[in-house]
Amino acid sequence: MEEYLSFRVSWLIRLALLAVILIGLSGPNAFAVEEGGDGIETLCSVDLSTFLPLPYSNLSNAVCKPIWNSYLLRYSQTKDHVVTIVLSTIYTTGWIGMGFSRDGMMLNSSAMVGWINKVGRPRIKQYYLEGFTPSKIKPDKGELPLTDIPPFAVLHGASIYLAFQMKFANSLAKQPILLAFGSRYPEHFHLSLHDDKTTLWFDFSAGKSANSAAVVNNFNHVKQTHGTLGLLGWGLILPCGAIVARHLRHRDPLWYYLHVGIQFVGFLLGLAAVVVGVSLYKTLHANVPAHRGIGITVLVLSILQILAFFLRPSKDSKIRRYWNWYHSWFGRIALFFGAVNIVLGIHIGGAGSEWKIGYGFILGTILLTSIVLEALLILGKSGKKIPPSTFQMNTL
Numbered sequence: 001m002e003e004y005l006s007f008r009v010s011w012l013i014r015l016a017l018l019a020v021i022l023i024g025l026s027g028p029n030a031f032a033v034e035e036g037g038d039g040i041e042t043l044c045s046v047d048l049s050t051f052l053p054l055p056y057s058n059l060s061n062a063v064c065k066p067i068w069n070s071y072l073l074r075y076s077q078t079k080d081h082v083v084t085i086v087l088s089t090i091y092t093t094g095w096i097g098m099g100f101s102r103d104g105m106m107l108n109s110s111a112m113v114g115w116i117n118k119v120g121r122p123r124i125k126q127y128y129l130e131g132f133t134p135s136k137i138k139p140d141k142g143e144l145p146l147t148d149i150p151p152f153a154v155l156h157g158a159s160i161y162l163a164f165q166m167k168f169a170n171s172l173a174k175q176p177i178l179l180a181f182g183s184r185y186p187e188h189f190h191l192s193l194h195d196d197k198t199t200l201w202f203d204f205s206a207g208k209s210a211n212s213a214a215v216v217n218n219f220n221h222v223k224q225t226h227g228t229l230g231l232l233g234w235g236l237i238l239p240c241g242a243i244v245a246r247h248l249r250h251r252d253p254l255w256y257y258l259h260v261g262i263q264f265v266g267f268l269l270g271l272a273a274v275v276v277g278v279s280l281y282k283t284l285h286a287n288v289p290a291h292r293g294i295g296i297t298v299l300v301l302s303i304l305q306i307l308a309f310f311l312r313p314s315k316d317s318k319i320r321r322y323w324n325w326y327h328s329w330f331g332r333i334a335l336f337f338g339a340v341n342i343v344l345g346i347h348i349g350g351a352g353s354e355w356k357i358g359y360g361f362i363l364g365t366i367l368l369t370s371i372v373l374e375a376l377l378i379l380g381k382s383g384k385k386i387p388p389s390t391f392q393m394n395t396l
Contacts, residue, residue: 043072048086051156055149056086056163068179068198070159071096077204081168082147091116091160094195095186098162099129099178100144104199106132109178110142114153114162118185122153124162125189129178131288132348139189172204223349226276230345231359233269234298234338239366241266242331247373260309267302270338274299288348294341301334339363 044064049057059076067073074086087098099111106129114124128141144166151164180197241262248255274295281292308327313320346355 043088044074046156048074048161051154052086052161052163053152055084055165056152059084059086062086067200067202071179073202075204077172081171082165083168083172083204084165085163087112087162088159089181090158091155093185094181094183095191096160096162096181097127097179097191097194099180101176101178101199104176104201106178106197110144111178111180112144112151112162112164113186113191114160115186116153116155116160120155122155122160123186123189124151124153124164126151127191134191134193137191174201174203174205176200177202222276222280226273226280227342227345227349227351227355229269229273229276230295230338231342231362233266233271233273234335235342235359236362236366237262237266237269238302238338239335242335243366243370243373247377263305267306270299270302291341291344291348294337294344298334298338298341301330301337304330305334 043066048059051057059074062074062076064072064074070090072088074088075083077083085098087096089096095113095115097111097113099106099109101109109129111127111129112124113127114122116122125139126142126144126146128138128143130136130138144164145168147165147167149165151162153163154161177200178197179200180194182192182194184192186192241259244255244262245259248258277292277295281288305327308323308330311323313323317323342359345351346359
């Protein structure tokens with residue numbers, strides 16, 4: 001077995017993540033309400049009794065607060081822990097929603113969503129946010145402790161009003177709430193992807209709200225770190241190491257040391273992606289068995305490749321050909337499933353178009369490079385001429 005040559009690899013790779021903010025021209029964030037001044041006082045003084053039924057039209061000691069864009073929250077809380085909420089915002093099309101979360105995250109939260117359908121009828125339903133895709137947003141399900149008072153939705157002037165009532169076991173204090181909207185109408189009660197969203201920590205005991213930027217930014221940072229490490233490790237560096245081993249054999253032993261060094265760096269990045277992914281899984285309790293299962297499979301294959309380095313037989317060994325088969329095919333399988341898992345992770349994580357374009361460019365470049373090098377390798381082999389034999393045969 002050839003001795004391992006350790007050397008220091010200096011690198012600096014950073015992905016520029018462009019934040020794409022979709023601004024719906026017909027959505028609620030086309031208008032903003034600033035706290036203070038005559039505007040908020042005018043909105044909070046609207047007589048709800050003219051268009052809302054009891055008990056929503058008579059909120060005793062109600063608190064009225066602007067919370068996000070044009071969203072205005074009215075609520076009251078009784079000594080019996082009954083919380084009555086009236087949420088309003090500027091409305092033209094689509095849906096608006098308010099969710100309640102345990103930890104500030106969307107996953108496994110419950111939300112009240114309302115809209116005015118195409119024929120002008122108001123709709124309001126509870127949804128359970130089981131996942132990040134529209135198919136995982138389940139209508140008529142959720143964990144909100146709604147009372148027997150039916151929720152109510154109505155369009156009054158240019159604003160839509162969602163009203164609902166809940167009864168909790170204890171007084172509702174500081175609570176993470178989710179706010180979102182989509183500009184497309186729900187189809188068969190299935191919501192379209194939101195155009196914008198935010199998370200707020202709202203203190204129902206004091207009527208104060210604070211944007212949970214630290215929570216949201218930390219979650220986004222962890223998710224982006226997980227994706228970046230996986231993309232760099234399994235999507236870029238490990239494929240490059242495989243290309244070096246395949247097409248740089250004529251530069252022996254340089255190709256070997258380059259291959260070992262590059263693959264070791266790629267393995268460390270992939271391992272770091274798994275560690276961050278485990279932390280993310282424990283935080284979200286996400287139900288993503290395919291992504292998680294493929295990630296574990298790729299990690300196991302990568303570990304086997306590392307073990308193959310230490311178990312590498314000599315060139316003269318009888319089992320060397322079997323080791324070569326094992327090493328090359330396990331490597332190809334790991335790279336294939338690594339690419340599949342990156343695509344799956346981008347889809348599950350709801351990554352923006354910059355991630356899709358970025359990885360598409362990396363994957364396309366690697367595939368094109370491999371095809372060109374493979375074609376040159378085949379042409380080089382076919383162009384080699386068999387040297388004439390120097391053996392002379394005596395003729396009679």
